[in-house]
Amino acid sequence: MFGQRRYFRAGRIAAASLAIAAGAVAAPLHAAxxxxxxxxxxxxxxxxxxxxxxxxxxxxxxxxxxxxxxxxxxxxxxxxxxxxxxxxxxxxxxxxxxxxxxxxxxxxxxxxxxxxxxxxxxxxxxxxxxxxxxxxxxxxxxxxxxxxxxxxxxxxxxxxxxxxxxxxxxxxxxxxxxxxxxxxxxxxxxxxxxxxxxxxxxxxxxxxxxxxxxxxxxxxxxxxxxxxxxxxxxxxxxxxxxxxxxxxxxxxxxxxxxxxxxxxxxxxxxxxxxxxxxxxxxxxxxxxxxxxxxxxxxxxxxxxxxxxxxLDPTQFLFKPQPNMVLTVNKNTGAVAIKNTSAAPITFDYYQIESADPDGPGGTPGGALSVAGWNSLSDQNIGGTLAADFNGVGGVNAADLAVWKAAFGVNANGDANKDGKTDGADFLLWQQQFGQTAGEGDSWDESAGSSNTTLAELFLNGSTTLAPGAQLNIGNAFNTAIFGAGQNGNLTFKYGVKGDPALSGGGVSYVTTGPIVAVPEPSSLLLAAGAVVIACGMRTGGRRKSH
Incomplete structure (x- = not known):
């Protein structure tokens, strides 16, 4: 059974990689x-x-x-x-x-x-x-x-x-x-x-x-x-x-x-x-x-x-409204993935695209920011190695240094997700010291991520968003491309665990509200039980360097 599940998810990321390589980009939701x-x-x-x-x-x-x-x-x-x-x-x-x-x-x-x-x-x-x-x-x-x-x-x-x-x-x-x-x-x-x-x-x-x-x-x-x-x-x-x-x-x-x-x-x-x-x-x-x-x-x-x-078929008139929405602050560029349905959604893949068919100097496009993107991988979302504070896929002395710097100051060394860095987090670091995570055991960024595509896959696990909950993913929208305060051309799709087809998500452009950039690494998104994590084996995937 596990082998079949692994094959299905490998097929999903392979298909997504082919789409990225071929430049296959869905139609923008801001279409006139x-x-x-x-x-x-x-x-x-x-x-x-x-x-x-x-x-x-x-x-x-x-x-x-x-x-x-x-x-x-x-x-x-x-x-x-x-x-x-x-x-x-x-x-x-x-x-x-x-x-x-x-x-x-x-x-x-x-x-x-x-x-x-x-x-x-x-x-x-x-x-x-x-x-x-x-x-x-x-x-x-x-x-x-x-x-x-x-x-x-x-x-x-x-x-x-x-x-x-x-x-x-x-x-x-x-x-x-x-x-x-x-x-x-x-x-x-x-x-x-x-x-x-x-x-x-x-x-x-x-x-x-x-x-x-x-x-x-x-x-x-x-x-x-x-x-x-x-x-x-x-x-x-x-x-x-x-x-x-x-x-x-x-x-x-x-x-x-x-x-x-x-x-x-x-x-x-x-x-x-x-x-x-x-x-x-x-x-x-x-x-x-x-x-x-x-x-x-x-x-x-x-x-x-x-x-x-x-238009993408997910945007046709009689296609039901999406259950997952990408909320984009068009003034700050901050982006969040939100569950707008009345039921939890368990997903193991998402992709955001910004078409740019004619390149720089042509029709505006390519409005994604890899540097501003605070991916789920960066945040160690879904990770069982809670003491991997620097998000490199293992627990070592460098994580102890993060804990020391955060002790009593912020939540960057918070392993037990109580919103603070204290002695309890040090004990978890001791327990996990020397452990490493395998490939696919957490969210992994796509190697094809660029200003036109951002994508992540959780091969051996998944993340569950409670109704109304959201995951902030940083300043992933480059407001300079379309101009501050202007809608972009982003599209959003996600993979529901167990479903081989991608689901079409919505894109909502806002100017105010709770969408803010999130420091990395961060545990704030897990506060108050807003996000429920369903993990596979272990965590720790590839992360971009900053």
Whole structure:
């Protein structure tokens, strides 16, 4: 049994090391939301069953009738509908889940087609976005999420689209973006594509890229779909509410293209930027924005969000909130790992990353500080050699010198974790004198730790955090990279003991509170029983030099 456990943990650190070596960095949690349509009302009027989305009288002028779908990102990319008839959308109290798990927001309403010609769309010339105008958005990396429920099988059905044409030299009628259910069998797949969801976009080089779910949809079933592009790989994720959560169902390598950013389709015959659509697609060569509407979605649509990075699946809308959160003081750079759940969490691995894909002088990144990091290894957290005061992995005369200097002054020679250095700690030093710890018997820092990655593994043991407890890990955030008082791009993952998969943790940026730098070595974190330690055999791993 122990051999199997050791093999599992060795596999975890090997995988983590490969990720570090390959530069595989998860998407930042501070990602900007470009547009987010929740269908929960406009902040003034709460929907009622059957109320229409605000109409435009056939896209001639915004009318007072109906409730506009506001963009809760704050950018002002309001959604309108064609008219309050068979071309409109109505609010319905049919939702996939009553709470958006990532945010904890209530989810009470979706929209549904009223007839056979639904058409909701952005119209920047009327909404006058105050922030990012989604109609001119052409990101190098992105995520688009939507929850959908189809009431009809067969036919091409688009739930999120983008109008435009002449973006692909080989197919002039192709629109720049489709998130849709396929209506015909395609030659490039081994399965019949009818009723399978496809994400397809045309990049700035005019090349279309697609990823297709290998399994078909069924009627009257909610699905959460998320599509991401990091500029190298297009990925499609699905949560079919079966308890398995989000699963990647398709991916496509797009790195061969010269420009993998999403194409900006330009302007229509009126000189206006082309809009985005919810509930229909487009196919055709007319430059008139009122022409070539197609592929209308029959069913429900909810929680549509656009982000300007390729989000990690742990950040998707209906991924439950993480139980472990990295709290970052953006003024001081002090960092702590905190258990925000109501139950103890036992973990044996964590990694913090700060992507820096273009290096110094480019987009800010690489905001971690190895020098400021007061690792769990440095603090001898989880160690059975309590008298290893200098954290070198053994108890010797140097630890006696630490005890002498700390006696009656501070807790640097505190072996019994009572918050002071006294004679009882000397007795423990005598008992442990000459003992050494083996490799993996405490927290060990990853050899790949740098300004982009900090990681530690407890191979033969683990640490348990009580509900609400936290472990301070020093000034691990370099505030100079993004500027003092500014959020960074940190991501956080951790390994729960016994679970081979890494869990996604949250990142919370704060300006005040209990987050302070901790001197090393330190026993303050163990005071008052806030942290419960579950150890394996012995302790004492590799520690960085200071």
């Amino acid at each position: 939301t470009v547009a987010y349509w929740r269908f929960e009302g406009d902040g003034v009027t709460t929907p009622t069953d059957g109320a229409f989305v605000r109409d435009t009288n056939g896209r001639t002028a915004v009318q007072p009738d109906g409730i506009p779908v506001i963009d809760v990102s704050g950018n002002g990319n309001t959604l309108y509908t064609w008219d309050n008839n068979a071309t409109g959308h109505q609010y319905r109290p049919n939702t996939p889940q009553t709470t958006v798990l990532q945010s904890g927001l209530s989810n009470n309403w979706s929209i549904q087609n009223n007839g056979n010609f639904p058409a909701s769309f952005t119209w920047s010339q009327q909404s006058n976005p105050s922030g990012v105008n989604v109609q001119t958005w052409a990101p190098a990396a992105w995520t688009i999420e939507a929850s959908v429920n189809t009431t009809t099988l067969g036919g091409w059905r688009t739930f999120v689209g983008r109008d435009g044409n002449d973006v692909n030299p080989n197919e002039a009628g192709l629109a720049p973006f489709y998130f849709q259910k396929i209506g015909a069998d395609l030659p490039d797949t081994a399965f019949n594509d009818v009723d399978h969801v496809r994400i397809q976009f045309v990049d700035a080089a005019g090349i279309p890229h697609a990823a297709i779910d290998p399994n078909p949809m069924t009627t009257n079933q909610w699905y959460h779909y998320s599509a991401t592009s990091d500029g190298n790989t297009l990925k499609l994720f699905k949560d079919q509410l079966d308890g398995a959560g989000y699963q990647m169902v398709a991916s496509t390598d797009i790195s061969a293209s010269a420009n993998r950013a999403m194409i900006n389709p330009g302007v229509d015959v009126n000189g206006d930027s082309w809009g985005w659509t919810v509930g229909r697609g487009r196919y055709g060569t007319s430059d008139n924005p009122n022409d070539n509407h197609a592929d209308r979605w029959f069913g429900y649509i909810d929680e549509v969000r656009f982000s300007d990075v390729a």
